[in-house]
Amino acid sequence: MTTGHKATGSTPPDPAPPDPDASLTGAWTTALPPAPPAPDRPPPPPPELLAELDDRHREGLGLGRVGRWAEAGEVHRAVAAERAHALGPDHPDTLASQYEVAFALSRTGREADALREFGLVAQARARTLGPDDPGALDARQETAYVLGRLGRHFEAHQVYASVLAARERVMGADHPATLRCRHNLAFNLGRLGRLEDAYRMARDVAADRARVLGAGHPDTLVSRSEVAYVLGQLGRWVEALQLYREVASARATVLGADHPDTLATRYEVGIALGRLGRSAEALELYRVLVGDRTRVDGPEDPETLRARHGLGVNLGRLARWEEALAEARDVCALRERVLGPDHPDTLVSRREIAVGLGWLERWAQALAVYRQVADARERVLGTAHPDALASRNDEAHCLERLGRGAEAAALYRRVAALRQQSAPRGR
Numbered sequence: 001m002t003t004g005h006k007a008t009g010s011t012p013p014d015p016a017p018p019d020p021d022a023s024l025t026g027a028w029t030t031a032l033p034p035a036p037p038a039p040d041r042p043p044p045p046p047p048e049l050l051a052e053l054d055d056r057h058r059e060g061l062g063l064g065r066v067g068r069w070a071e072a073g074e075v076h077r078a079v080a081a082e083r084a085h086a087l088g089p090d091h092p093d094t095l096a097s098q099y100e101v102a103f104a105l106s107r108t109g110r111e112a113d114a115l116r117e118f119g120l121v122a123q124a125r126a127r128t129l130g131p132d133d134p135g136a137l138d139a140r141q142e143t144a145y146v147l148g149r150l151g152r153h154f155e156a157h158q159v160y161a162s163v164l165a166a167r168e169r170v171m172g173a174d175h176p177a178t179l180r181c182r183h184n185l186a187f188n189l190g191r192l193g194r195l196e197d198a199y200r201m202a203r204d205v206a207a208d209r210a211r212v213l214g215a216g217h218p219d220t221l222v223s224r225s226e227v228a229y230v231l232g233q234l235g236r237w238v239e240a241l242q243l244y245r246e247v248a249s250a251r252a253t254v255l256g257a258d259h260p261d262t263l264a265t266r267y268e269v270g271i272a273l274g275r276l277g278r279s280a281e282a283l284e285l286y287r288v289l290v291g292d293r294t295r296v297d298g299p300e301d302p303e304t305l306r307a308r309h310g311l312g313v314n315l316g317r318l319a320r321w322e323e324a325l326a327e328a329r330d331v332c333a334l335r336e337r338v339l340g341p342d343h344p345d346t347l348v349s350r351r352e353i354a355v356g357l358g359w360l361e362r363w364a365q366a367l368a369v370y371r372q373v374a375d376a377r378e379r380v381l382g383t384a385h386p387d388a389l390a391s392r393n394d395e396a397h398c399l400e401r402l403g404r405g406a407e408a409a410a411l412y413r414r415v416a417a418l419r420q421q422s423a424p425r426g427r
Helices: 022-031 047-065 069-087 092-107 111-129 134-149 153-170 176-191 195-213 218-233 237-254 260-275 279-297 302-317 321-339 344-359 363-381 386-401 405-422
Strands: none
Touching: 047 069, 047 092, 069 092, 092 111, 092 134, 111 134, 134 153, 134 176, 153 176, 176 195, 176 218, 195 218, 218 237, 218 260, 237 260, 260 279, 260 302, 279 302, 302 321, 302 344, 321 344, 344 363, 344 386, 363 386, 386 405
């Protein structure tokens, strides 16, 4: 992000030849008092204030880089307010701070708020700097990302496609920002169920990034990781596992063994092992990963808790359900305290509690937990969100196991009707 536009000067022109009449008028003109500033042109803010705001903006960026998004958001919000007062609401620096406010909101689970803020930034930049302004395109691209997080993948696809066309026209097909947009479009295609299209596009983006940026560039490795993810979604888990291992090795070499991206790829290796029925190997991988995450990030970091979640899932796959249930309860309690009761990760852990209760034939308790998850997802995401509908299906399955078939059938019908209503009419 920008930290302020610095004033620049130019070499003054050669002085004009002396005016012979200046000696007659100079005494009168120089004796006049200076004209007051025009009322619609306030004096510029002091350079010291702008420098302080630049420093605080950078401080907010630093907090975000270490995952302290709530604090980063507060810093950016304060800087945005002061920049708006000092520079005006549509100044590029003000909009840069507002962009970071929206980014922090999206990283703290407040997608609806982030969507609104990104939209405002995109509109303001397009209005003042033009629709092809890089900052306007960045804000629109983040709008698409948040739409995807909200389950509105068809709308996200439309925005991504529009931004990609603008980036290709203005920046060229091989510009890193264009390649990033193509990567995001590939990701979203997978969420639309267009897995073969997603696979082809992600594979092509990975090849283009390797050509333009280099095989070991972090962006190239991000795209290769996305190829592995789509391979998994296609059921091609052997290929996915091999590719995840290659990416993990490359990231360890390029970024370091303890880099967050390296550790994240090791997590995905565990996912692939579990999908291939190699749960004992996955369990051991997650035990080591939990130790590394705890050492690097601390015991309550969200990524440490994610690794513990993977450990618990594989305990269940090995039919060690009492241990799995205990782990799910511990992780859920920590996530609730660290992330909040309605955070997506907290709800995933709460659902895992219900899964464990079901496998232990404690269906009445499982039903209460499934309903908690479904109610929370509907409240946060909306009744037609795919995750909310999946949770209602869980609830219906639980009702069936309790012998309450009529209630289960009614709930299944309700879910089917909501899915039909929310299905896109065309692409």
